Amino acid sequence: MEIFAYSFTQRALIAGFLISIISSIIGLYLIYRRMTFMSAGISHAVFGGLSIGYLLGINMTLTAIVFTILLIWSIPYIVKRSKLQQEIPVGIFYSSSMALGALLLSFHKGYTTDLFSFLFGSILSVKEEDLILTLLFTIGILVFFIKNYWKIIFIIFDKETAEASGLNVYKLERWILTLTGIAIVLTSKLVGIILSSALIIIPAATVIPFIKDIKKSVFATISLNLISIFSGLIFSYYFNIPTGATIVMVATIFFLSSLFIKKPTNH
Amino acid sequence: MEIFAYSFTQRALIAGFLISIISSIIGLYLIYRRMTFMSAGISHAVFGGLSIGYLLGINMTLTAIVFTILLIWSIPYIVKRSKLQQEIPVGIFYSSSMALGALLLSFHKGYTTDLFSFLFGSILSVKEEDLILTLLFTIGILVFFIKNYWKIIFIIFDKETAEASGLNVYKLERWILTLTGIAIVLTSKLVGIILSSALIIIPAATVIPFIKDIKKSVFATISLNLISIFSGLIFSYYFNIPTGATIVMVATIFFLSSLFIKKPTNH
Amino acid sequence: MNKPKIKLILTLLLIIFIIPSTSLSQERNIAVSIPPIGSITKYIVGDLWKISVLLPSNTNPHLFEPTPQIMKELEKAKIVVINGKDVDLWAKKLADSAQKDTLVLSDYLKIKEENPHFWLDPILAKDIANIIYKKVSSIDPSNKNYYLKNLNKFNKQIDELNKYIIKELSIFKNKEIIAYHPSFYYFFKRYNIKVLSYIEEGEGKEPSLKKISEIIRLIKSKNIKYIIKEPFINTPTLGTIQKETKVKIVDMDPIGYNKDYFELIKENVKILKEIFYEQNR
Amino acid sequence: MNKIVEIKNLYHRYDQDLILENVNMEVLEGEFLAIIGPNGAGKSTLLKIIVGIIKPLKGIVKVFNKDVQSLKEERKWIGYVPQKPDLEKYLPLKVKDIVALGRRVVNNWQKLTYYDFEIMDKVMEDMEIKSIEDKIYGELSGGQQQRVLIARALAQEPKLLILDEPTVGIDVKTQNKFYTLLRDLKKQNKSIILVSHDIGIISKEVDRLACINRKLYLHGCPEEIQIHGALKELYGENFLLLTHKEE
């Protein structure tokens, strides 16, 4: 096909493939862990870190990642101290990091580059270095989740008993949160906030009501992600419409149609 | 104080007072209902409605509100069909409405306006008409929540038995969702996305671990909201920094400090 | 704990209502939304009016926040001059909320297009100056002659600028360009600069796959060496195009913080010249 | 006597499996019916159908002589204690607030009257939770929580009380009090449907017994012999039956 003659569409496809894997794993985890909005929350919270980096003139990406990881690490602490649900610290960081950013930037007179565009990546503008980094991260996340699969399942299912049986719940959850955070920052930077949140939530939410087997649902989610990305790319080319938005709409249409299909269990 | 000599600060204070009431009620409801991110989700989803209005050349505010209410009404339906958690449809609308907006706008050739600026509110730029509208809405929401207080409590606490006892859960929840949606759009338009999300979540989350009495916590949340707004206004005036962001930071500091105070129940 | 607090709050609210709104001196203060409009206004009103520019440094929808300082300027102003359309919708909102006498330039300019960047066309800048002149003279008729003198002087300067631009750019045969955002739309039209494509056609529009491939094709076939963007824009799409084509990205500033209007235009003309020089080699 | 509940040709399935098959049953006014059967027999499902939370696949379910799905006001007269209620534990509700919910259902969500408070006090004393009425539900022990849910249902002063293993986790003393209470209610002509695995107590207390395992195996008076036969059929083999005797 003519569309795949360009090297940037080829890179988009490869990135799409890797991001499908990352977002499916993270998406299923977040939904079962009832932290659906982690992705929207974190991708906005990054802004605080960016503005610190920008003001201090140090590497923005690095500052943002360090800032985000610190925020993420504080989540279990806050939950422990306040007994609030996990999503609440995320919700607080969502607004307070943006406010922090706005406040810091207000000290900078003159033009400030739109820091949000840091996260306005586009699947069409993936670089080769990005691909390598993403590949490494995909391998890392795959290895981690495969190796700790049953531990993670135990913790999600019954945290208290998991702890009683000697699992180091705190440490493991911190690892998962860290990987989740990096995954969100990475994919947002690569394909933008909207597309990244969409790929994390929508295909996983489409698959979950149908497939009552977690391992199978990982594969199904990855496939759905890939199909959305692939057909989104093609549609956007032939109808000359924005690629990211088209991919999101394809995934949404899959989700909406799935509502009308009979589920295995109905009561 | 000099700061309150200006009519814009006076309007800001009155708006702050009304919005404190609205966001405290909505915030406590959303947290107990485990829909913390409703506010972030809806304020982004509005974008889809705006772009429809823009393209069709009809009143944008109206289209946006109708669009948002339709989305909100579909939430219980989607939950019923898919058995997913309530936040998931909100998460899906968060990305898909923005994508829909971007897609629709791409059909419009030539220059398009930045639709997000619809939600460019600022507490300093509240108009008198806004105040009247907000006052009416505050009264409405107060009456509704006071009148249906125990019904709402019953539904949150034990939906199934509430239904079995003859409560029309579906209808009541639809009303609450509608009011919540309007409240979010209204306050976002008035004071901006960040400040509105922050006032909804942060003070409620600060109060909940301390006060084990829902009615008292409403008053405490309203007070905390007011104190944050009031001191935020004063700080921002004397340090010449953005008001909304300052208010958010004050509320965040209250939240963070509260973590170090001993809670009534600790185990 | 809540009762005393509520009382406190109510008393505070009462105090606020009781304090009479001190009438602030609104004599001869003009607030303008963006710096170039400020500069043009300055040419008309001279030192008779104090001009304050409202534009906050960051107007991202997520972050936009006027400081109380800006609101104070606005409150003090007798007139608020706003460009109109998309660029300063926020200022329009602020001015409306303060119930100010606002002058929205786009309402008076006879332009049917949506693009709001009129000020970058020197000939349209004349119209802008004229609109401002009419407004200030109607408010302050006693100094009408002074304003008129200033207007004429400004118009003359613009004519010179116009000639200068035509002269500077006429030496290039091939004046083709690709720009990211259509901020110099009217300028390019005025001086017969052929815009092969705008990558982004308006706020919030993500360039499509097809668009990007077209741009790449254009750059290759037309031997385009530069893409023009605004200094505050930072989009990965340009990186993609750059990677495919080795095109260079240059900034052209449409706003000019604290810059004189004529300087701003000349600066940009200089950049254009360099681009054309390279592309005509 | 009035038929309070009447079930005819009831069928239900969740997925593929038929969970209830051709169930026919009735409960009269002032009757105490116990339902027994092994785990997974479909007892809770049957109760949910009677309460109207689950719509059955097929069959007629009449409560107060009306189709249960069309009940409106009459729902107030049904008190229901679910087996595994899905409660929002984060909500800081006091014990008395939860019991009051039962009262509010019947007084149409008006302000509670003196009479309402009297009834609440009575049921809280009956369930021995009066002393913890100001405690937060989520901070109670398992047995205390269960007592609160029973008290809520009792506060409704229901004509039909539907109890799905209500004594689970409740200590022996309160269990005894509870069964005494049920006897009182029966005297006041209330109807009771009780699911329980405590066959010993049941056989002593109830008017009628329904043994269920997908199908209805038995529906009659709990004569010892009859029970034994049914239990054998129900649980497959003869097993040590523990019966309770007063000392």
Added chain:
Amino acid sequence: MNKIVEIKNLYHRYDQDLILENVNMEVLEGEFLAIIGPNGAGKSTLLKIIVGIIKPLKGIVKVFNKDVQSLKEERKWIGYVPQKPDLEKYLPLKVKDIVALGRRVVNNWQKLTYYDFEIMDKVMEDMEIKSIEDKIYGELSGGQQQRVLIARALAQEPKLLILDEPTVGIDVKTQNKFYTLLRDLKKQNKSIILVSHDIGIISKEVDRLACINRKLYLHGCPEEIQIHGALKELYGENFLLLTHKEE
């Protein structure tokens, strides 16, 4: 004999109220200890402290001769069935997956061996859930769910089994099987701590009985007379004690 659990001068409070006051207790190897007491007595709290989920206010809690908070590898040998587990029901786990979790804990999260599957099959047959091993946990009936949780604990082949009202919601037949199983475990020198309100069964099965109501009232062998005295003290007044007898 080895002391598996040893508790000295244990105090605990949640808010203001002291829930456990100067509790001293021990469980030997191969011993079956039952804990009884009214609702809200602090039984579940005590078990959570023994398991190490709650850190007590004061006192020494040793399990396997080590401070329970410092246990690492030894935790695998503790099998725990909580009273009201806070489970994520949305997660579509099969019965056999959940039972396997118990096995994975002991085989260090390695691939399950043939031996592991044998044990899983055995406990699933014991708890009569082999036939539903492929069903999703969230779609089971209340009693079936409880059996799965017991099976998970048993699959660990624990040296110390801690059971908080495990037979709740379980049908009579399976209850009997379960107690037979506990007797077997005892013979294999496993230690068992059981909380239950079923005083009849307990008095028949256990080696030692602890009656708790904030303080430890009694800690000894369940001779009938002794029980009656303790129960009187515990529940305040003499009440109808129901004991079980084999027919």
